[in-house]
Structures are given as structure tokens and as C-alpha cells.
Amino acid sequence: MSDALLELSDIRVTFRSRRSHIPVRAVDGVSLKVGRGEIVGLVGESGSGKSTLARVVVGLCETVDGEANFDGAPLTVRDRPPELRRRIQMVFQDPYSSLDPRMTVRQQLAEVLRVHRVVPRELVGSTCEDLLTQVHLPGQLLPARPRQMSGGQRQRVAIARALAPRPELLVADEPVSALDVSVQAGIVRLFAELRRKLGLSILFIAHDLAVVRHLCDRVAVMYMGRLLEEGATVDVFENARHPYTQTLLQAIPTLQPADFSVPGTAGTEPPRLSRLPSGCRFRDRCKYAQQLCEESEPALAELSDAGAGHRSACHFSATLPLARPPVEPARS
């Protein structure tokens, strides 16, 4: 229907625990779009299903229900043709394990170029160098092995490898979480630059809200396998309409401890996926929870009084007191 590059609708991923055989829904009916040249942030706590969703998109998850479309064509999960795989690439969280420890940078990049026949054989060498330039690494690093590089350098190499087959969509699964804070900014800037220069679409998974706010056009908040709120970054950050999002925003550390008013119940442990509460899955951690929340699960619905495309899955989104983020955003 639209200019969306990636369109997920009602994606469900069910795992069965090996011992008890209790089915666990890691992703429970997620619909999400990523437009061309758009950076969409996906945030949530550990275990909320962000990484599983990422694996669905790159085709690493085998049992998936729901419908996925990429560039107007169905995105097969099983037996995905190599050409389709080429167009969607992934950057992993841990640059210490996402590169083959026995291969040099050149070997890793060249392998991707050869397998996907991106450039003619004689151009492989120079293309490897171009790829490093693109991620701001010097060409002298080509003969280096992963153990000889720093975390930031490795992550840049991992990004170069993801760029090698000229993808249209980059799925970045917490690409800066394992890095030193001083290095994170450089990597985030690199993603912004790649989008600008190459027109890449990026599905950016993170739990660091500051990074998301800086980089993403739209944000989706995930909790226990479901999207609870979604909208343009500015809307969601300035006008969060789901208690969970408000909790996340309030959880950003502030320099003024006096402002320490927490609307939700940050600090409590999330429930187990196999034992979710009835109705709204956030209700047992939500301070606004009422009878209705126990009885029915709210759908992700468009808000009439908020920015376009701002959706929230709360019965009381319209009447909720607004919670402003405690710190003024650092605009770039």
C-alpha cells in the first residue's frame, strides 16, 4: 500500500522450553513498518523480544507466524533466497564475537563480496578498502585480525561487512551496547551518516533511550513481546502516552535528584514470559492499573490528540497525566 520498505504485520514467534514444553511467545503480534531511508528505533527491556524480532527480519528465526513484506514482496523466513538475504543485513551487538577470530578484515569482507558477487573479481581488493573508508577506518587495517583491534574498530568492521553486499535495510541489534561510552557516539554518528549518504533504512534496536532519541525518526516501545507505543521520536519522547514508556523515560538518570518522581514502577522485575498477567501485560507493574486492565488487553490504537501515527496500547492513554522527560534533549 505504501512506500514502506519493510512491513511486518502480526508477527508471532513461539518458543517451546525444552524441559517443560510450555510454549513461550517471545514476539506476540507485532506490526511495524520501516520506510525507505528511515531509522526506526526499537526499545525495551531485556527479554522483551527485540532481538527475536531482529532475527525474524534477517531470517535467523525459523518458526514465525504472521506476515512480512519487503519492498512489496513477501519476506520468506524459511529458505530465503540469497538475493533477498543480500538486501537485508545485520550488525550484531557484540563486536567481540561477531567477527571470525581466525580471519583477517580483508578475508571477511572479500568473502561477502565474492559470495554475493557484488563486484567483479578483480575489484574485490579495492572494494574492501572502499568499505573501510566508508566506516572511517584506515586501509592499513585490512591485514589485521579481530584480536588486534579495539571494540570500536571491530564494530566498524562489522558494519563494513554488513554494508559490503549493498543492502537496503540494516538491522542493528544493540550495536553500541557493548562499547565504551566514548566510542558509542562515533558509531551512532556513523549510522546517521550512512543513512544520509546511502539512503539506508535502519531498524535500530537499543535500550539506551538517549541514543534512540538522537538517531531515530520513529520509535517503537516493546514489552514482553508486544508493542506498547509507537510514534515519531519527538512525539514519543515529549508526549509519552503509555505508562510503560513514561517509566522508561523517567528511568533516564538525571542530574537533579529532586525530580525523582516515578510514575510507573521502574525497578520492579518484569514478569516471566510464560506467566504473563491477564489483560494488559504491563498491569502488575503499572500504578494506573484498574479493573478494566485485568479484563481486556488494550490494542495498539492511534491517538486522536497526538502526532500523526502516534499509537499507544493503553486503555487510559487519553486521560493519562503527561510525564515529561526529566532532561532537556540534546539536539544535534
Add this chain to the structure above:
Amino acid sequence: MTTVSAEYVVEKAQQRRKLPPALIAGGAVLGVIVGLAIFAPLVTSYNPTTQDLTNILAGPSAAHWLGTDQLGRDVWSRLVYGARTDLFVAFIAVLSPFVIGTLAGVFAGYFGSALDATVMRLADVVVAFPFYVLVMLLVFLLGPGTGSIIIAITVVSWVSYARIVRGATLVAKNQEYVLATKAEGFSTSRIVLRHIVPNVVSQAIVFATSDIVLDILAIVTLGYLGLGIPPPTPDWGEMMASGQQFLTTHWELSTIPGIAVVLTGLGLSLLGDGLAELLSVER
């Protein structure tokens, strides 16, 4: 924009890693033994099987450096040619279970399920028997000889390689660099051969250097028990066994091949330690 300074890294990449001292020492000991074995005709002046019944059980002399045995054969020649036999048989007897076990381990670990269960149960059956009992039984059934020894050792010791490699494969296949190759759409054969095998094989190589010591001992033991390489081919085990009856008068006949076994074992152990250090990947 940020350009990451790379001088340090490049310098490090160009730096040759220092060889571990254990590797040098082990290599030297083994180098001498292997060198003697290879150039056996040049360093000996007697045929190891030629008997001289007029000159039996002679002590060391200028003509016979280590004396002669009960059949008048030159002990030095037999020792050197014995190294040839035993090292060659041991090498083949370690190579074949290495290859078979590594492949079985990689496939079992990578593909899992029924294949894994089959391979591992088979391995359980093999290890249920004591090593020497099974080897001797197989050699006995197949008849003494080089071929039987190699087959028997292969049947028994592929299990260790399979288990080591399977474990390493189970770890490697969930590493992100392997997931990355899957997301990339690489073929399964490329993932297994180019990414899994190089990362798991080093553990099997290190094990092989200690396993070959066991194999040499096994070959020598079989020779000692009369199940080894048939006489008159020189073999350290057979030399020890036949020297045993003269232990009170000519102790050196049994002791000299014994020392050769110990030295070879020592050299291989040092080599193994050194290799383990060299092949380990620092993260």
C-alpha cells in the same frame, strides 16, 4: 570525521608472534629423532635384520656403537630403523582417527538431532571398553600387522576427537560470527568448512600431539606382547621384549629402546604444549 588511529594495530599485526619455548624444545628433540629415522641408511652401517651369530650379545664397540643383540644384529641400526617403523605407524594411526573424529564431531555438533545422537551413542559404546582391551581384541581378530594396528587404533581413538570437536562446534555454532554467516546466506558447506572447522580444529590438533604419544606406547606395547609389527622388522616394543630375557647380563638391550620411547614422548608432549599456546586465539 573520526578516523581511528591505527598505527598501533598495524604495528601489532606486522609483529611476528614469538614461538613458545616449549615448541622449540619439543621440535628440536623430535626433529633429531625424525631426522635419524628419515636418514636411517646414512647414519647406520648395518642392515637391521642381518644376523651375525658369531658376534652375539657384544657390548658397545667402535664397530657396533650400542653392541649387538642375541642374534648378532646391530642395536643402533635396529633402534634407528625401529624409529622409522614406529613413528610412521604412529603418524598414520593418529592421522586417520583425527580426520574421522573431527569430521564426525563437526557434523554431529553442527547438525545435531538424530545424527548427533547416533554418533555420540556410538562413541559411548567404544569408550565402554578399556583402550588396550579393545585394541588388542581388534588386532587379534584382524591378525598382527601394521594395517591391523592402524585400524584398531582408529576404531578406538576417533571417539576422543569427535567429542572434543563436537563440544567446540556446539560453542562455535552459536557465536555471532556464525550467525552472521547464516544471515548472510552463505551455504552450509561454506559455513562449516570455512568458519566452523578452522575455529574448532586447533583443539583437535593439540590433542593429537598427546594422542600420538599414547599411540606410540600402544604400538610398542603391542610389539612387546607379540601382537605388533611382525619380526624381523625392527620395532622398539619387540626390542624391549626380546631384550628382557637378558636383563640380568645385558640390561642395555631393553633399556635403550625404552629411553627412545621416553624421549619421543617427551618431545611430542613439549610440542603439544607449544602448539596449544601458539594456536590459542586471544580475544
